Amino acid sequence: MADRDGWIWYDGKLVPWREATTHVLTHTLHYGMGVFEGVRAYETAKGPAIFRLADHTDRLLRSAHILGIDIPFGRDAINDAHLAVVRENGLKSCYFRPMAFYGSGKLGVAPPANDVHLIVAAWPWGAYLGEEGLETGIRVKTSSFARHHVNVTMCKAKANGNYMNSILANQEATRDGYDEALLLDVDGFVAEGSGENVFLVRRGKLYTPDLTSALEGITRDTVLAIAAEMGLELVEKRITRDEVYSADEAFFTGTAAEITPIRELDNRVIGAGSRGPVTTEIQRRYFAIVKGEDARYAHWLTLVG
Numbered sequence: 640m641a642d643r644d645g646w647i648w649y650d651g652k653l654v655p656w657r658e659a660t661t662h663v664l665t666h667t668l669h670y671g672m673g674v675f676e677g678v679r680a681y682e683t684a685k686g687p688a689i690f691r692l693a694d695h696t697d698r699l700l701r702s703a704h705i706l707g708i709d710i711p712f713g714r715d716a717i718n719d720a721h722l723a724v725v726r727e728n729g730l731k732s733c734y735f736r737p738m739a740f741y742g743s744g745k746l747g748v749a750p751p752a753n754d755v756h757l758i759v760a761a762w763p764w765g766a767y768l769g770e771e772g773l774e775t776g777i778r779v780k781t782s783s784f785a786r787h788h789v790n791v792t793m794c795k796a797k798a799n800g801n802y803m804n805s806i807l808a809n810q811e812a813t814r815d816g817y818d819e820a821l822l823l824d825v826d827g828f829v830a831e832g833s834g835e836n837v838f839l840v841r842r843g844k845l846y847t848p849d850l851t852s853a854l855e856g857i858t859r860d861t862v863l864a865i866a867a868e869m870g871l872e873l874v875e876k877r878i879t880r881d882e883v884y885s886a887d888e889a890f891f892t893g894t895a896a897e898i899t900p901i902r903e904l905d906n907r908v909i910g911a912g913s914r915g916p917v918t919t920e921i922q923r924r925y926f927a928i929v930k931g932e933d934a935r936y937a938h939w940l941t942l943v944g
């Protein structure tokens with residue numbers, strides 16, 4: 640990722656990609672106390688448009704607030720940074736990684752409060768779980784790692800250090816030949832994927848876990864709006880792994896994952912073992928929205944211009 644041409648927004652300036660570096664004694668590198676976002680821009684008839692930028696920036700600031708990190712840039716500056724990196728890098732569509740981190744002022748578990756840095760990088764990133772996965776669905780394994788208890792770490796903060804749990808789960812699943820992991824919470828109920836929220840379809844109703852130890856996904860929120868316009872009844876409840884086994888359809892949602900059908904969990908085929916009709920329609924509507932083809936959601940798109 641480090642050796643490429645381009646520009647990264649770093650503490651208010653656009654710096655050459657290879658020069659956007661930090662010291663090896665950077666606090667967040669050692670302790671994982673930082674916050675980040677994943678944001679996408681899609682190509683539309685009016686040029687590149689960033690999807691739900693305001694919501695992502697709000698969540699970045701909310702994550703920092705939850706962890707007590709004081710980001711020295713406001714909402715408008717962060718939004719403008721996204722626009723600058725798309726323009727400067729001449730990207731038609733891309734994935735953004737804004738990230739706030741503690742610098743190298745000092746080490747120790749007491750964070751160097753007044754040494755907070757912010758970067759916004761952007762690069763082309765295709766289907767997170769594979770183009771084939773978007774079409775035909777993926778194979779998922781229930782992880783041996785539980786999602787954090789809500790008082791072990793802050794689950795509503797998109798915190799760097801939370802992703803050790805995600806990496807452990809994902810590497811276990813992929814090492815065992817699956818495409819992604821599904822994590823249960825400490826009580827054994829379905830929480831989310833290593834980088835996604837999860838939905839089920841059963842007898843025409845849409846189900847998703849109560850948030851509790853899951854991240855409040857922006858794509859999840861978009862799907863709730865799509866479900867409402869489709870007249871789908873939505874049930875948010877505690878979900879067991881065998882309810883996933885018995886579902887007619889299941890899918891992951893995320894900025895990176897978009898709407899990725901799940902065709903198997905723990906070698907149990909879900910429904911017909913392919914992308915189901917409700918998932919197909921939700922996915923079709925989702926891509927129409929992010930590509931600016933559904934005027935009702937124009938307010939969610941920030942045209943780069």
Ligand SMILES: Cc1[nH+]cc(COP(=O)(O)O)c(CN[C@@H](CCC(=O)O)C(=O)O)c1O
Nearest residue numbers: 677834835836854856857858859893894895
């Ligand atoms: C744990 C987790 N849960 C749910 C979501 C879905 O949230 P949202 O993107 O707002 O719908 C994500 C996003 N995962 C991001 C990071 C992926 C990565 O590998 O890094 C993403 O999808 O950009 C998570 O990381």
